[in-house]
Amino acid sequence: MPVKGNQFKSNTFKDESNPKASVKGERPLKQVKQKVESLPLFNLKDGRFIKVLGLFFLVVSVYFLIAFTSYLFTWQEDQSYVLKANGGWHNLFKTQQELMDNGVKNPMVDNWLGKFGALLSNQFMFEWFGIASFIFVAVFFIIGYRLLFKVRLFPVNKTLAYALFGIIFFSIAIGFVHGFIIDYPHFLEGEFGYWTNRLLDAQIGQAGAAGLLIFAAVTFLIIAYNIDFKLPERKKKENNLPGFDDVADIGEPYIRANTSKIPGEPETPFTPVEWPGRGPKLTQEGVLPSTRFTEPEPEPEVVEPKGPIFNIEKPIHEPLVLMPEPSPETEIPLTVSETRPDSILSIEKEDVVTANDLVEQFGAFDPRLDLSSYQFPTLDLLENYGSHKIVVNTEELEANKNKIVETLNHYNIEIDKIKATIGPTVTLYEIIPAPGVRISKIKNLEDDIALSLAALGIRIIAPMPGKGTIGIEVPNQHPEMVSMRSVIASEKFQNTTMDLPIALGKTISNEIFIADLAKMPHLLVAGATGQGKSVGINAILVSLLYKKHPAELKFVLVDPKKVELTLFRKIERHFLAKLPDEADAIITDTKKVINTLNSLCIEMDQRYDLLKDAQVRNLKEYNVKFVNRKLLPTEGHRFLPFIVLIVDEFADLMMTAGKEVEVPIARLAQLARAIGIHLVIATQRPSVNIITGTIKANFPARIAFRVQSKIDSRTILDSGGADQLIGRGDMLLSTGNDLIRLQCAFVDTPEVDKISDFIGAQRGYSTAHLLPEYVGEGAESGPKEFDADNRDPMFEDAARLIVLHQQGSTSLIQRKLKLGYNRAGRIIDQLEAAGIVGPFEGSKAREVLIPDDYALEQFLSNMDDK
Numbered sequence: 001m002p003v004k005g006n007q008f009k010s011n012t013f014k015d016e017s018n019p020k021a022s023v024k025g026e027r028p029l030k031q032v033k034q035k036v037e038s039l040p041l042f043n044l045k046d047g048r049f050i051k052v053l054g055l056f057f058l059v060v061s062v063y064f065l066i067a068f069t070s071y072l073f074t075w076q077e078d079q080s081y082v083l084k085a086n087g088g089w090h091n092l093f094k095t096q097q098e099l100m101d102n103g104v105k106n107p108m109v110d111n112w113l114g115k116f117g118a119l120l121s122n123q124f125m126f127e128w129f130g131i132a133s134f135i136f137v138a139v140f141f142i143i144g145y146r147l148l149f150k151v152r153l154f155p156v157n158k159t160l161a162y163a164l165f166g167i168i169f170f171s172i173a174i175g176f177v178h179g180f181i182i183d184y185p186h187f188l189e190g191e192f193g194y195w196t197n198r199l200l201d202a203q204i205g206q207a208g209a210a211g212l213l214i215f216a217a218v219t220f221l222i223i224a225y226n227i228d229f230k231l232p233e234r235k236k237k238e239n240n241l242p243g244f245d246d247v248a249d250i251g252e253p254y255i256r257a258n259t260s261k262i263p264g265e266p267e268t269p270f271t272p273v274e275w276p277g278r279g280p281k282l283t284q285e286g287v288l289p290s291t292r293f294t295e296p297e298p299e300p301e302v303v304e305p306k307g308p309i310f311n312i313e314k315p316i317h318e319p320l321v322l323m324p325e326p327s328p329e330t331e332i333p334l335t336v337s338e339t340r341p342d343s344i345l346s347i348e349k350e351d352v353v354t355a356n357d358l359v360e361q362f363g364a365f366d367p368r369l370d371l372s373s374y375q376f377p378t379l380d381l382l383e384n385y386g387s388h389k390i391v392v393n394t395e396e397l398e399a400n401k402n403k404i405v406e407t408l409n410h411y412n413i414e415i416d417k418i419k420a421t422i423g424p425t426v427t428l429y430e431i432i433p434a435p436g437v438r439i440s441k442i443k444n445l446e447d448d449i450a451l452s453l454a455a456l457g458i459r460i461i462a463p464m465p466g467k468g469t470i471g472i473e474v475p476n477q478h479p480e481m482v483s484m485r486s487v488i489a490s491e492k493f494q495n496t497t498m499d500l501p502i503a504l505g506k507t508i509s510n511e512i513f514i515a516d517l518a519k520m521p522h523l524l525v526a527g528a529t530g531q532g533k534s535v536g537i538n539a540i541l542v543s544l545l546y547k548k549h550p551a552e553l554k555f556v557l558v559d560p561k562k563v564e565l566t567l568f569r570k571i572e573r574h575f576l577a578k579l580p581d582e583a584d585a586i587i588t589d590t591k592k593v594i595n596t597l598n599s600l601c602i603e604m605d606q607r608y609d610l611l612k613d614a615q616v617r618n619l620k621e622y623n624v625k626f627v628n629r630k631l632l633p634t635e636g637h638r639f640l641p642f643i644v645l646i647v648d649e650f651a652d653l654m655m656t657a658g659k660e661v662e663v664p665i666a667r668l669a670q671l672a673r674a675i676g677i678h679l680v681i682a683t684q685r686p687s688v689n690i691i692t693g694t695i696k697a698n699f700p701a702r703i704a705f706r707v708q709s710k711i712d713s714r715t716i717l718d719s720g721g722a723d724q725l726i727g728r729g730d731m732l733l734s735t736g737n738d739l740i741r742l743q744c745a746f747v748d749t750p751e752v753d754k755i756s757d758f759i760g761a762q763r764g765y766s767t768a769h770l771l772p773e774y775v776g777e778g779a780e781s782g783p784k785e786f787d788a789d790n791r792d793p794m795f796e797d798a799a800r801l802i803v804l805h806q807q808g809s810t811s812l813i814q815r816k817l818k819l820g821y822n823r824a825g826r827i828i829d830q831l832e833a834a835g836i837v838g839p840f841e842g843s844k845a846r847e848v849l850i851p852d853d854y855a856l857e858q859f860l861s862n863m864d865d866k
């Protein structure tokens with residue numbers, strides 16, 4: 001099933017009005033609402049407007065059809081009414097008496113659609129294009145159908161171009177015939193056809209006009225159908241020309257024709273060779289393959305219409321049943337140099353044409369189409385916490401400022417200026433010290449300032465990065481809660497173009513902070529218990545759920561505590577991924593976590609293979625190519641959703657499984673960024689044996705909620721500060737260079753529950769997204785015995801493929817032989833046991849132990865003999 005229900009539909013006019021926007025909002029929402037909801041009827045991209053327009057076109061097409069058809073029968077009766085001389089369109093609003101006075105013999109029109117129908121048909125058929133006007137009916141119908149049902153009967157551009165040509169051509173052609181037939185109603189060609197013919201007749205005569213019409217018709221056929229004027233019999237005839245041997249063998253014409261000399265004939269009769277079929281393929285050197293391979297079944301790819309381009313780059317050893325050996329004295333080098341560039345050129349063109357044609361025919365691939373009715377969660381599922389007003393009064397600000405100045409003065413530190421920025425939980429006082437004051441001196445006074453302000457959670461940033469100031473963060477007496485709703489509703493979030501936007505909360509200058517997980521590309525979250533870690537994880541999940549369609553994102557949820565992520569169980573068939581034979585999509589068991597992590601590594605390897613095959617560098621480019629149908633499902637390609645692995649309580653896993661968990665996590669963290677697998681790992685215990693050097697090195701983005709000690713803070717962030725936080729979602733985000741203090745957005749469990757319910761109640765996929773199967777080490781250990789009798793029927797094919805490509809990869813077998821991953825995995829194990837490929841080498845393909853086809857054929861026949 002190459003394009004799964006995506007063949008006939010296109011998403012160009014998909015209703016993009018976002019359900020998220022349909023929420024009655026509070027003040028911060030206003031702007032968003034205005035943007036999304038304003039004038040829905042007249043917003044061109046609004047689905048409803050498009051549908052109404054589609055319906056209108058359909059009605060018009062039916063109206064034209066009835067009016068025109070009626071005109072064919074009633075034109076004579078209505079002639080006096082519609083005639084320009086008798087008033088034409090002005091007659092539409094005239095009374096019968098007025099009409100009679102104007103000379104209209106029959107004031108009652110007979111057209112089935114009344115006066116308007118009669119006038120309209122007369123205009124189109126009599127005054128304009130004659131019966132070619134019926135083409136308008138088809139055009140309006142195609143456009144209307146496309147807009148209303150989103151089904152493309154014909155590409156609109158083509159329809160318009162062909163229709164324009166058809167109307168002009170038929171009108172003139174019918175007018176031309178009119179010249180020979182006297183008794184012929186004028187409306188058949190219309191005024192346009194009639195006058196154009198008169199003009200052509202006067203300028204180039206009837207013969208000229210006929211020639212012009214034929215030329216136009218043939219040009220049209222060439223442009224529309226690319227008809228070929230190559231005479232297929234030509235080659236055969238050439239063989240019979242004097243100078244050719246009349247005893248040409250099968251296959252030999254290619255060679256003989258080349259060596260024969262016909263005066264004035266270019267020596268390239270190689271061109272007529274049928275490349276796109278099952279015919280012989282040139283090997284890389286351009287030499288015809290030898291007769292040695294006599295596989296009855298050609299490989300499927302060979303017959304692909306655009307196949308030959310692959311055949312040039314990767315000669316396939318089994319393309320035909322019987323090919324003659326080229327005779328040694330033929331001038332093959334000449335043939336090759338003339339043939340190959342041509343072939344490559346024409347084939348590349350074909351390749352592009354195929355993708356474009358597919359897009360023309362079926363529209364771009366729409367990954368969302370399977371769940372096209374999916375509704376994004378609405379804003380009203382989220383609660384509105386807090387007042388959104390900052391409640392730091394001037395007295396508090398003034399008092400704090402005075403205390404800071406006082407304390408610093410006490411230590412003989414002079415200040416030039418002080419400035420306050422109020423955030424949701426803390427206020428930042430920026431100080432410009434007098435010249436000559438040492439920064440370290442202020443830094444050392446952290447505790448003293450805290451004491452004098454009688455406040456916890458004071459953090460001193462000296463100097464402020466990028467500013468020539470020193471920052472002192474002082475907690476507000478009445479911290480403001482940042483609700484998830486206010487962040488999600490923000491214009492910044494609604495309009496973001498990030499791949500994986502996560503709304504983390506607000507900065508201390510009260511700005512919404514959104515980060516792109518795809519760029520991070522992984523995130524480590526740490527913090528002592530009760531400081532807001534789970535809320536943080538929920539905020540990440542919720543932001544992604546509000547922005548991504550189930551087709552574009554899958555979560556792998558690991559929850560050793562068994563309680564934190566259970567709420568997401570309901571969205572299993574929409575957003576979760578799991579191992580094929582797993583009952584539960586949320587993984588709580590350590591052993592299963594190990595299998596899942598290894599399975600993700602396999603998925604990663606497969607994705608890298610796919611990327612390599614598609615010659616792209618990352619998931620985004622790959623998906624763009626896939627959507628544009630340049631990568632075909634028949635060749636093993638698929639739309640790749642982002643996968644976000646979330647591990648709540650990583651410490652637990654490290655304690656029980658250690659290296660078994662660390663190794664795949666580190667591998668994924670190192671390699672998975674390009675192929676859209678992103679990790680979010682949370683831990684309560686930020687000790688060095690849990691956040692190891694390897695893990696840390698691969699997680700440049702880290703979030704620290706409040707921790708117990710400076711050491712813990714250093715373990716997470718490589719600097720202090722997290723120990724000075726005030727808890728309840730107060731956090732520091734380190735992105736490698738910067739350290740940003742944020743107030744995490746708050747989302748409560750009932751809200752998460754409602755969101756999961758909202759999504760879970762909608763139609764989902766039949767199962768969770770299935771990850772590749774991973775067979776744990778315990779299951780198959782020890783050297784594998786090879787049992788030649790029990791080998792897979794595709795064993796030999798797979799062996800040939802592997803040897804031909806010199807690449808021992810399961811996914812190569814899977815793609816080329818169109819097998820499931822498990823079977824391909826079994827075959828590769830058998831190939832290993834037989835000694836054709838080496839052992840598993842992690843991310844690298846296995847080593848191929850047999851150098852070429854010849855050695856392989858011998859190896860296989862020896863195996864059969866045994």
Ligand SMILES: Nc1ncnc2c1ncn2[C@@H]1O[C@H](COP(=O)(O)OP(=O)(O)OP(=O)(O)O)[C@@H](O)[C@H]1O
Pocket residue numbers: 481482527528529530531532533534535536684728729730743744745746747
């Ligand atoms: N962003 C926030 N804004 C306001 N309050 C918060 C925020 N995050 C957490 N809190 C408060 O802190 C409490 C504990 O948060 P949370 O459950 O996320 O802690 P935790 O670090 O996950 O704890 P544990 O590790 O024990 O699960 C919440 O119930 C809530 O009252």
